Amino acid sequence: AQRVTQPEKLLSVFKGAPVELKCNYSYSGSPELFWYVQYSRQRLQLLLRHISRESIKGFTADLNKGETSFHLKKPFAQEEDSAMYYCALNTNSGYALNFGKGTSLLVTP
Amino acid sequence: EAEVAQSPRYKITEKSQAVAFWCDPISGHATLYWYRQILGQGPELLVQFQDESVVDDSQLPKDRFSAERLKGVDSTLKIQPAELGDSAMYLCASSHSSVAYEQYFGPGTRLTVT
Numbered sequence: 001a002q003r004v005t006q007p008e009k010l011l012s013v014f015k016g017a018p019v020e021l022k023c024n025y026s027y028s029g030s031p032e033l034f035w036y037v038q039y040s041r042q043r044l045q046l047l048l049r050h051i052s053r054e055s056i057k058g059f060t061a062d063l064n065k066g067e068t069s070f071h072l073k074k075p076f077a078q079e080e081d082s083a084m085y086y087c088a089l090n091t092n093s094g095y096a097l098n099f100g101k102g103t104s105l106l107v108t109p
Numbered sequence: 110e111a112e113v114a115q116s117p118r119y120k121i122t123e124k125s126q127a128v129a130f131w132c133d134p135i136s137g138h139a140t141l142y143w144y145r146q147i148l149g150q151g152p153e154l155l156v157q158f159q160d161e162s163v164v165d166d167s168q169l170p171k172d173r174f175s176a177e178r179l180k181g182v183d184s185t186l187k188i189q190p191a192e193l194g195d196s197a198m199y200l201c202a203s204s205h206s207s208v209a210y211e212q213y214f215g216p217g218t219r220l221t222v223t
């Protein structure tokens with residue numbers, strides 16, 4: 001069965017501290033993973049995609065097939081990073097997404 | 110900048126009533142998705158359209174839910190009859206064929222069934 005697990009419901013860090021949002025997946029095929037973000041009073045939007053291997057807003061995520069993980073990392077958190085973060089797994093060729101439950105990141109000054 | 114539109118933004122209905130939600134995707138986006146998000150959970154796919162055809166409706170409770178996209182543009186999701194457990198946020202998203210992996214989400218319709 002395809003499943004995405006985000007073990008932390010809430011993560012609170014101080015500004016300037018490193019942050020890591022955890023994501024684990026189960027999928028029998030070749031996974032395609034994404035991080036989506038929802039800032040306060042805004043729409044859900046794509047943050048990054050594992051294939052692109054980009055750094056977006058200072059965030060990176062590496063797919064670890066051995067550990068079936070796709071953790072989101074940023075070395076120095078900013079207050080504007082406070083948001084809800086969802087890890088998502090592509091489940092078919094049409095890119096329908098299987099989302100985790102989300103982690104609320106709070107960055108405090 | 111073009112955005113996905115949804116209406117209504119909020120809907121309160123009584124159990125056993127019918128309710129409908131509307132979605133207008135970004136112009137030119139062939140793929141349209143309806144997701145349901147229960148409070149505290151991530152979005153769950155209900156139905157996916159490619160133009161006017163259903164690609165995946167395996168998670169759509171077909172005894173009470175129906176979805177259509179007649180001309181391959183806007184879409185309607187209907188629930189009849191509504192049940193208390195249907196209270197949730199209903200999200201519509203669309204994507205362009207050339208960048209199929211990037212979904213653009215609408216603001217959602219918050220449904221409360223009393």
